[in-house]
Amino acid sequence: MGITLYTFYPSDNCLRAETVLRELELQYEVEIVDLMKGHQKQDIYGSVNLRKQVPSLKDDDAVITESVACVMYLQQVYGVGKKSLLPASKKELGECLSYIAQFHEKLNPNAIAGTALFGGGTKESLAPRIAKLKQELTVWEKILDGKDFLVGDISLADFVLFPFFNTQFLLLKLPPEEYPNLFRFVSEMRERPSVKECRYWGEGGYEVFAALAKGVEFLA
Amino acid sequence: MGITLYTFYPSDNCLRAETVLRELELQYEVEIVDLMKGHQKQDIYGSVNLRKQVPSLKDDDAVITESVACVMYLQQVYGVGKKSLLPASKKELGECLSYIAQFHEKLNPNAIAGTALFGGGTKESLAPRIAKLKQELTVWEKILDGKDFLVGDISLADFVLFPFFNTQFLLLKLPPEEYPNLFRFVSEMRERPSVKECRYWGEGGYEVFAALAKGVEFLA
Structure with a gap:
């Protein structure tokens, strides 16, 4: 299980999510959703994010959509002590x-x-x-x-x-x-x-x- | 000191902030900013909120603008234990x-x-x-x-x-x-x-x- 980031690199919204994953020193897998190739419309992605957008996060059974929600979630769950943002x-x-x-x-x-x-x-x-x-x-x-x-x-x-x-x-x-x-x-x-x-x-x-x-x- | 809510009652954004103050059982003062009378343009309010909007919160030396920021702040500072939202x-x-x-x-x-x-x-x-x-x-x-x-x-x-x-x-x-x-x-x-x-x-x-x-x- 663990954390998976659904991302498309050229997006500034995705940059926001990935930066905070790194800032909090978290381990995560990456799934590339190539918006130029319509990946976001595939069923496998639709089941993660009803709105078919990037970035999204999966963390065990949690699914988080919208980049600000992703970073608020990461801070809330993992941003403890010195790492708190x-x-x-x-x-x-x-x-x-x-x-x-x-x-x-x-x-x-x-x-x-x-x-x-x-x-x-x-x-x-x-x-x-x-x-x-x-x-x-x-x-x-x-x-x-x-x-x-x-x-x-x-x-x-x-x-x-x-x-x-x-x-x-x-x-x-x-x-x-x-x-x-x-x-x-x-x-x-x-x-x-x-x-x-x-x-x-x-x-x-x-x-x-x-x-x-x-x-x-x-x-x- | 304590908490002051700057509000104009007919606003749904203000309703958002006041509801969460009550839900968390907090004591607060109210300052009515009558948007119909242009109160938001007065200097006394401008010093609290550069953007001259309601709702805003003052909590000791903290100033919070935007209703969602207000309720996130209240949850973060006061939403502990059974009261956490x-x-x-x-x-x-x-x-x-x-x-x-x-x-x-x-x-x-x-x-x-x-x-x-x-x-x-x-x-x-x-x-x-x-x-x-x-x-x-x-x-x-x-x-x-x-x-x-x-x-x-x-x-x-x-x-x-x-x-x-x-x-x-x-x-x-x-x-x-x-x-x-x-x-x-x-x-x-x-x-x-x-x-x-x-x-x-x-x-x-x-x-x-x-x-x-x-x-x-x-x-x-």
Whole structure:
């Protein structure tokens, strides 16, 4: 039994789940669900995840869908003692959980790469959402002012938010000089071993991502 | 010091936060932020919540924004032993956290009352989102088949999801006979003391909600 991660490497949502598995030093098996080949529609995967999405986790008889649920689950079950990714102080815990909820409520609804790649969006039709996203990113630029990480020395919030910001720099070609705090944060996180060693960046991951990125070059 | 809930009673997001405060039997002060009178724009509130939204919590020097972050925080700090709202088994914990993330990802982006009330949406312009919401509700109808609660005997997922479903029956006038499982779940939750005693349902809460509901009658 044990933990299985259902993942497709070029996905930033999958990067989120795999990073936290590594950060918590957990052993896990990997099942590649190649979205480009329609693997997610196969019955064997459907029985794990009714919504046919990646990432999903299986941990013995538990099935977890949605990347934030995956990392909350891992923290809840395995994030004890020194490995805990939730801050001990009320103040930092409040910040950490607020930022994670704000990812869901403020950032992710404005993610546009998927619509651009698969929903046939054009630069013109996506312009209002790009504007909204850029406005929202200025809020996070302010939150990160004078800070290395979103919360304290690092917390679950950093692992939840980093893959999203990283994708915006790679896909939307956000100019680093306009978002210096966000870019410093992203650069720092990219060097973290749990992040750096994810297959997202390696063969079959980052290259597919780079090919996908070509498809949204018109957004930059 | 202690806990202060910044709330506006007619809001289902505020109902979510207050219900969990009661469920965990916590003492708390209430600060009414009357959105109809623009209280959220006042400086005194701005210092608590940069995003000027309700609900927010203050707990000593901790500030928590977004209703799901509020209830996750309360569970994390105060939900110990018999009062814990997170299931003990991996299987149910996985379900609970997945449903909470799915609320963020699948349901809330399709909430349309706000757009209808304040964003000038019409029945025609909102039709695609109403259709999407109704399709998504059929997923939850299936999840609740043969179950009293979303997870086990009740969990944080039930307190997160209930206010959303409740609002859809009240605002969109969803026909109960088309969603029998969802309606049974909502009816059961409405009778729960922690829910029933919330000011949402009392003077100054439910009546304002009813007035707001008139503004979206055209959606039904």
